[in-house]
Amino acid sequence: MSDSITVPLERSTSGAPLAVRSNFGPRGWSMVGFSLIMYYNFAAWTADGLNVIVQSFVDLHGWDFATLLAFSTPAGWLGVIGSLMIAELINRKGAKIVAIVGLVLLGLVLIWFGRVTSPMEYAVGLTLINFLATGVCFNVPGTLLNTWFPRKKGLALGWATMGMSLCTATLVPIMVLLFGVLGIPNAYAACGLILIALGLATIVWVRNSPEEAGCYPDNEPLSREQLAANLAELESHRSPFTIPVLLRDRDMWLISLGYGLLWLVDIGVVSQLVPRLISIGYDQSTAIFMFTTAAFFCAIFSYVWGWLDVRFGTRRVSIAYALFFVFTHACLMVKGGDVFTYFTLLLVGMSIAGIKELATSQVGSVYGRYDFAAANRVISTIACLFRVCCFAVIAASLKWTGGYDAAYGAFIVLDLVAAVLIYFITDTCKGKVDPA
Template sequence: MPTDAYAAQPAARPAHAGVNSNFGARGWSMVGFALIMYYNFAAWTADGLNVIVQSFVDLHGWDFATLLAFSTPAGWLGVIGSLAIAELISRRGAKLVAVVGLILLGVTLIWFGRVTTYIEYAIGLTLLNFLATGVCFNVPGTLLNTWFPRKKGLALGWATMGMSLCTATLVPIMVFLFRGLGTQNGYAACGLALIAVGLAAIVWVRNTPEELGLYPDNEPVSREQLAANLAELENYKSPFTIPVLLRDKDMWLISLGYGVLWLVDIGVVSQLVPRLISVGYDQSTAIWMFTTAAFFCALFSYVWGWFDVRFGTRRTSIVYAFFFAVTHACLLVRGSDLFTYFTLLLVGMSIAGIKELATSQVGSVYGRYDFAAANRVISTIACLFRVCCFAVIAASLKWTGEYDAAYIFFIFLDFVGAAMIFFITDTCKGKLDASVPAGHH
């Protein structure tokens, strides 16, 4: 077992990590790149569905319900297929996958805007889910855990703002492009932008700070240790194989614990506008409220990251799960306008934390050397749970005609997630840099 090869070390100790975002210029550039990646992950797997389906209805006169029905199987196939990309990241590094993956995603978008049959649409949607999940979800987490092993919570807190910004801005951007350029050229413009980012990544992205002569966490170590770290990273082969991971208790606790929390997260954000309309708000007001919640989410992405570094990932995640239970309870209440805005604030605070905390927990338990190996399995299982939220909501609407049954079930899942996270091992069981003494990772 891997824990025999490397003595378990105490997991991230907040007192040693520091809570300042002093990432350095190149470190900040990696955070910015990761933000763009997370933006595109949200765009082409979740938020984009708000405009993608309707755009093809308008373009070809296709049936809305038929197009929408393709979303769930496309999401499942995309998640399962993305395991292959996660494996490639583990073997070849995040940079190569980022460059090739973004170019392929851009080409797919250009083609997707020109599909003419339902089958082509389904294939295109599946490819978008496959590339966006495999590349734009897995690459940034791997990069930031490698660049910032002790400050990953802060780095991820900044970078995951990309998903919140996507929620707030993607729909108006896409509507503007479709109106100005036409639907087909609007998709082409997005595709060309992604290809440009992919080409820029050739000179922009580095798998490790050591490749640039920089330090992990932007905190100095000796030049000799820097060279030793780089050689170790380039030649390291993780003992966390898939069979080993499937027998690892912590892998299942992280995957399932954070998977159910991600399920309830997407369950809220994907149906917030219909829920607001169902309690009496008109569509334009509901969309404005939704955008407001998304901006709150961007702010609190950093806040949860700060708590992560200050108090530790596991403890922060347990608090986060209970906080989400309070949010779900408030969503059950039909109160005044003031109470609704208070609930929206809670929603924005709640949906902000899951991606940062889930990714950070993988790094805390498996470390920078073994993160990619562990994350390829954990992210796949967690994403499979994420997609299940639509089935829960559909069942609630079918059997009760309202969202309340789904929210009650979500509260139960919040407590299940908190219980699973509580039992996660509070040690780093992966390999540490020789320069990092116990308790500093």
């Protein structure tokens, strides 16, 4: 494209090596903290929450567990549609206004959700929750951090995506406590009120770009004139990466398919880790404790993968990540003793930590801060379609083999395919960048 600038990804536009220190500045750290909370809520209401949501309505109304669980798949697919629609709004209107409205609406839906009176109302509520949580809590933080930290996005995302790991480790006990103290309807109402408060706080908390807050991209000083020029360009920029252009773009497909496959195997592991541990002889309480242990490893290694991303480049680290997943899946196929099982849990925690950070960072690396939102609306949608396909692979393995080994074998093949696809992603930024 004639108006795009090509720069090497692994060096700054000035040619200086990239910094690997998390010196984001007070306002920058504030955006990282907000993004961490958003990722926590994304995981809470689209994945981890299903560990307690279904059972809570069975306990409250006596509805059939299998019937309620069956609603989760179509709700997830509709959530993918929400991701595309809300990502388009972010591209047109900016991340801040979408976060404000989306969080308030999600809070209102949760308040109503706790008081539904029929399985059909439950299905509608779950669909709305997936629609808003996927669209808002998934897309807003990625857009913010790629805009605030165009060259340190890997580090920023490494910190922020800890929110998903912390959710896995803490959500279930928190919700069980709330159910016990407040009752099920009021527990959902309390969560809804917190989200509404977060949405209102976003009005004064969040800025779409560092320039809006009088700060510098990557917290690296620029002249006052350059800061004003960047802000004017951000506000007036119209991305040339329209949907038809993206659908013809080779890198869009390589990123969507490569990282979509890695996300598929990631969710395939984390969503069935407890049943897998039970299947090899551990009791449920021990399996849950081991799962929580893996989640804390995941939180730590979210930062590690982000540091590696900035230090060595997103594409290289993503290939290494895919190959590391091959080793993890191979270990999951081995049924060893307690020591080996905990070693495997360490590998699982290290593996599942990187996908969201690396996938989001790769979009920013190829399309830049100005065109991230335009590219991400399509890429995140396609990747999410792969994410929800993991259950079909696991179900087939359980049905035809009675265990998880066939699924893990299939995941190894998908890991290798993903590594090949990522290898062919361009190593230069094809979107607009700030002038040196």
